[in-house]
Amino acid sequence: MFKDKDFLLVDYTEKVKESGEIIDTTLEEEAKKAGIYSEDKSYGPVLVILGQGDVVKGLEEALYNAEVGNEKTVEIAPEKAYGNRDNTKIKIVSLSELKRQGINPYPNMVLRLNDGGLATVKSVSGGRVILDLNHPLAGKVIVYTFKVEKVLDxxxxxxxxxxxxxxxxxxxxxxxxxxxxxxxxxxxxxxxxxxxxxxxxxxxxxxxxxxxxxxxxxxxxxxxxxxxxxx
Amino acid sequence: MFKDKDFLLVDYTEKVKESGEIIDTTLEEEAKKAGIYSEDKSYGPVLVILGQGDVVKGLEEALYNAEVGNEKTVEIAPEKAYGNRDNTKIKIVSLSELKRQGINPYPNMVLRLNDGGLATVKSVSGGRVILDLNHPLAGKVIVYTFKVEKVLDxxxxxxxxxxxxxxxxxxxxxxxxxxxxxxxxxxxxxxxxxxxxxxxxxxxxxxxxxxxxxxxxxxxxxxxxxxxxxx
The missing domain is CATH 3.30.70.2210 (Alpha-Beta Plaits)
Structure with a gap:
């Protein structure tokens, strides 16, 4: 049992339950196997300070009850991961407007909007583009496999x-x-x-x-x- | 007699011999009298490290031979001040070109050119603008009144x-x-x-x-x- 402001060094691998797709991992081997290895990233356990929102809520809750050295797997519902989908966050914009901004949209493309948020292109047809402003992982059940490698005292x-x-x-x-x-x-x-x-x-x-x-x-x-x- | 790398604190007033115009001064009172006082500037003696080009060559030479506390006046020829005038540095540009850059030139206006240098507008007529790329003080005899207030040891x-x-x-x-x-x-x-x-x-x-x-x-x-x- 850990408490607020404890310093944990944690290894984890994060995937989407539905598709099995690996989104992120602190393990170099796993990253290579999943084809998401990046030379710019440094692998190895990351610092999580409990109670600070360093990781999604569901993982943080699981960490409070974890033990050093035991690997665990938890399934996290959307509301404790990247949020539920909000269907009011679907927006229709004109294709010509996006083209004026130098953007040539195609389905599943992720755009950065002027306000800094991200949007996923759902469809392009008849001069209309449907954008989804939900977080790309909203509505997904996320599976974390994690291990507290060390507690810093x-x-x-x-x-x-x-x-x-x-x-x-x-x-x-x-x-x-x-x-x-x-x-x-x-x-x-x-x-x-x-x-x-x-x-x-x-x-x-x-x-x-x-x-x-x-x-x-x-x-x-x-x-x-x-x-x-x-x- | 001072030598290279000596640290002098110097007060000075600098003017154009021909017109008597005061260009710069370290003395607050003088600046106010001459109408060039600025709140952003801090007045008082400035640091001159000899041999480092901190001031124009003619003043630097005079400082090597100065004595602490003695006010002196020196006249400095252009080649040891801001350089001689170079008549090849006169350039003709088109008025429409400057207007395209958002500049509406008038005689004696000082422009900043694209290469960062300064130019003085000599005349504007018949769609042609004559620019002088010489330093605005080139060709002028400069008179310095200066006093070494202190030598730092x-x-x-x-x-x-x-x-x-x-x-x-x-x-x-x-x-x-x-x-x-x-x-x-x-x-x-x-x-x-x-x-x-x-x-x-x-x-x-x-x-x-x-x-x-x-x-x-x-x-x-x-x-x-x-x-x-x-x-």
Whole structure:
């Protein structure tokens, strides 16, 4: 039995019950078998902080009751996964309007709308295009096979996991010194100092670290610029 | 007699000899009298590092031979100020072409060209526009009245001046600790931590500090994010 704000490292494979199609997986082997392997993605267990909506509600509920090392499979109804289908989210637009936007729609194409949402093309005929604004997985029962690989207990392990969340693989190169119960010092590696968005990533990582690991505490970053960086 | 890489704090007023027009000044009173005062500018002596091209060549030469506290006036010929006029830099363009670019030219208007350079409109007639691509001050004799207010000798004063160059007024709030002859630690104030371009400013300041104050040394930045920043 886990509780809010516990840090779990979780492996999972997610599929659509009806079709058996694998949507996502943290396991490299599974991704390759399912033909969805991507070189840009880093595989391996992901950090889930309970109660934060890091994963869909149904999986989160199952995780509260999970045990380390036991693989489980759960079926999740649409309302605790990607939502039920809403038939009022069907929209008819004119083909010429989409063509003016440079879009040549065909059935099952997924479009990005001007408001940022996604829509699936259901049909194109007679100059009319029927769009479905529901989430592509709305209405589907989702099956998760998952295993809690590890629970992170120490402040240091939690900080490390949060750095991985924000800095991806380079997060490992940030060195961590616990200065006190309330303060952690992070020494940044040289390769991160010249990244354009590093200040934003530091802000986001610090925010999570203070929220989950050092309430009322603080995060000190140390960065050393020397002549090797300063051409 | 000063030498290369000396750090001088200099007040100056710059005018065109011919017209007497004041182009620039570090003195607030002078700026107000001349009608060129700007609230966005911070007045007071500016940092000039000798031999780095921080000011026009003629003024730089005069500064090498200046003495602290003595006001001097020098006349500088165009070739050591903003260059001689080059009559091949006169260009004729069509009025309709400029209008297509949304520009409605009139004599003495200064335009920014597509290549980023500046041009002055000399005349507009018969559908033809004559542009002068010379620097607006090219060919002018420039008169500088200047005074070296101070020479910075200590590493700490030099670091402080360079921080002012890059961080403007907030530079004063960065605290400076000399860790050794080769290393300085700069503690950043909270108000700088969330600036979008702060990482670039740190890089540029560190580059100057290593170049002029700690050759072969390094600059360590320390930044503390606490809950007051992390809403």
């Amino acid at each position: 120490t402040q240091e392990d939690k900080v490390k996991a949060l750095l991985g969340r924000w800095f991806k693989k380079v997060g490992d190169k940030i060195s961590i010194d616990m200065l006190s119960e309330k303060k952690v010092k992070l020494t940044m590696p040289k390769e991160l100092l010249l990244l354009e968005n590093v200040q934003l990533l530091k802000y986001l990582a610090a925010k999570d670290i203070v929220k989950y690991v050092y309430p009322e505490g603080s995060v000190v970053f140390e960065e050393e610029f020397d002549s090797s960086l300063l051409k | 200590t590493q700490e004063d030099k670091v402080k001046a360079l921080l002012g160059r890059w961080f403007k007024k907030v530079g004063d709030k960065i605290s400076i600790d000399m860790l050794s002859e080769k290393k300085v630690k700069l503690t950043m104030p909270k108000e700088l931590l969330l600036l979008e371009n702060v990482q670039l400013l740190k890089y540029l300041a560190a580059k100057d500090i290593v170049k002029y104050v700690y050759p072969e040394g390094s600059v360590v930045f320390e930044e503390e994010f606490d809950s007051s920043l992390l809403k």
